[in-house]
Amino acid sequence: MPREWYERLRATGAPGLVAFGAIVLVAASVLPGPLRLLVLPALLLAPGYAFMRLLGREVDWPSIATAVAVSIMIVVLLSLALYVSGIRLDRVSLGPALGSVTALLLAGSYSRELFADRRGYAQRSDRYDEGIVDERERTMSR
């Protein structure tokens, strides 16, 4: 079913592209000439999307403009951090740093979802258990 296919792709596509973007950023310094143009969309989208995903924000088409601005923010902050650390900025330092940060943010977003799912399951379990206890109490009280 096309709709189902589209929805499945939407659910997994964006994080997959972010992961691909992180890899492209890490490998930017060794990519051959024409392929390095792929780095531009990766640079301007992947870090921003990963950060927004970590914060639990909707990651969809309307978010592209925000994701680009957030990516710009991440590049600025990362460059500042490298400068303060005394690391010289160039493609050898910045590419892997950006790719690593993007991957970390993406991993963090999955961890957040896993934690939220487990907490939600625990809460539902507690409510279910309370419901069983209530049912038992009601049964026993008859």
Next chain:
Amino acid sequence: MVEAELGRHPGDARTVPARVAGKGWLRGLRGDGAGSPPSASGARTELGAAALIAAGAALVIWAYSMAPTSAIKSYDPIFWSGMVLVYLTVAWRALSGRHAVLWLAFLGLFAVLPKFWMSPNGPIYFDETAHFALLRETISTGHLFQNTPLLPIGKFYPGMESVAAAIHWLTGLSSWQSALALIAVVHCLLPVQVYYIARALPVGERWAVVAALVYAANPSFIYEDVQFAYESVAILIMFTILRIYVETLAAERSGRPSWRESLSTSVLIATMCFACVVTHHLTSLTGVGLLLVSALTIGPMSGLLDRKGGWRRIFVRYSPPLMLAGCFALWVIFVAPGTWPYLFPHVSQPFNQILKLVGLGHGGSKPLRALFSHSVAPGYERVAAIAAPTLIALAVLFAGIRWLRKHRSQTLFLWSFTLASVYLITLPLTLIGEGAAGAHRTWAATFLGVGLLPVAVVTLFTLEERKPWLRRSAATLGVGGLVVLLVGNVAAGTPVDYRFPGPYKFGSDTRSVTAETRRYDDWVREHLGPDAGVVTDRNTALSLTATASSITPLQVPGLPVAEIWYNRRPPTPSLMFSLQYQGDDYLAVDTRDSQYHPTEAPLFVPGEPYEVPRRNITRLAHWPWLRLLYSSQHYRLYKIDFDRYYLWYPFHSRGE
């Protein structure tokens, strides 16, 4: 009509508003109950629109090809024909087609074309030349916080250069291509963010498109904010902060987000605020004002200033402006203390001039600038330049009065009126010599309010419920108003020589570069290498910095280089010692400095003498401590022998 909007926070991953299901946002207009039936938007319509845009672009490029050798009256109408054709085509497709956001993004990208055609191969404006010098230094050294004498304050705001350098390093594009790519991406997203800001206020999709189109007609959109300067990038960051902020307030209207959601949004806003501060000072200050106005005017409001909304609501409403103000204060205190002495004169001097105007000040020359003085702009541009703010003022006046009398409960328009009023208040500052630059810098933000004036007028006067002929007339007037805004704002905001190439003009940032200048710059680059310290006037400094990568100190307190040009006596030992200490070993002179007087920016410093005495140029050839390295029809380049100067000066200090 203003429509009810989002059911939930658009950033809420758990729910998708029914109106926004799937591709609704991307399509923009259709199926939202806006009132008009959708028009045919098949492939043929889109192709027709693309053909119109290609024709518009061709007209613009044709105008630029004619500009260097033709009078403005011959190419200016062609230019505006092309621009208006593109703007109206985008308006047509965005309002009646399926991909409003994409068309708005395209408009932002198209607006880069005129400036790009002015200077496809390198910087040409003063600010972007300075920033390009900073970018070159960042790339060559691998460190932020580089310095250029053309813009000393730029050292402390390295955000844009860090991103452009990252693009250069990671993509392999040249430094200028990286700069262009960054500005193109940033600029195409500006009208998109305006659209989403309007949508979250809330405003119907059609009127959000109109808001973005009106914003794209602001004085800075086509030439100022497309140059490689820190403001161009900072504006996108600020608009993104504002968008996240108004979307957060929209979520408050439709539900009660949790503390966790509010805190995560605050983290995002805080990091964006810091990035904005690191990128540009004035945009950060403007952003504080913008967020404050938004906090005080955008609903929902429970009690005065929303004090009954609960702690979480108060936190959501007031933390963003406080965060931005706090980031800016901390940055200025700990990293960029020179910001305040840099910005303060741009506030104090216009204020003093206003006092002089009303008779409370004293001293100084007449402060008023004449409208279009020394301008060759055609008559219709000047008429539009006066008509544009008049239209805005009338819209604010009539809609404001209507709102006060009948619709005060609709606080949505209060935000628009406030920003539009600030825009109108800053307009007279352009008549004051020292106020023009500061006023210009605020328009990129305050024009957001002007963008909502059309929906305010239509809603408050219930024009959509009137007879069809009245609605059509209003729509036609609206289209005419957009054209007047576009032409008038650009004419008022950007001088002609910043918009079009043309014949040589002494003192012009863009038209003082000739073939002789390029040969001179090439010689300096080849024989002196990059980072050669060259003392010279402002215009020569610009070309040497852009092309030869020279370091060209301008006059600052403690470095009165202008005395070499203006003083009857030779330069003082204190000046020469300062030059020697900085490594400024060369002196470059343009003999035209003594023949012409600059009409735009001074050669060295405001308030300098009217003309350079010719003998001050010819005496240089007789000073033994200056060795002539290069001579052309108008340019002279000397090597300074400081040791010989110190021996020579005691016997020649009284002048010749």
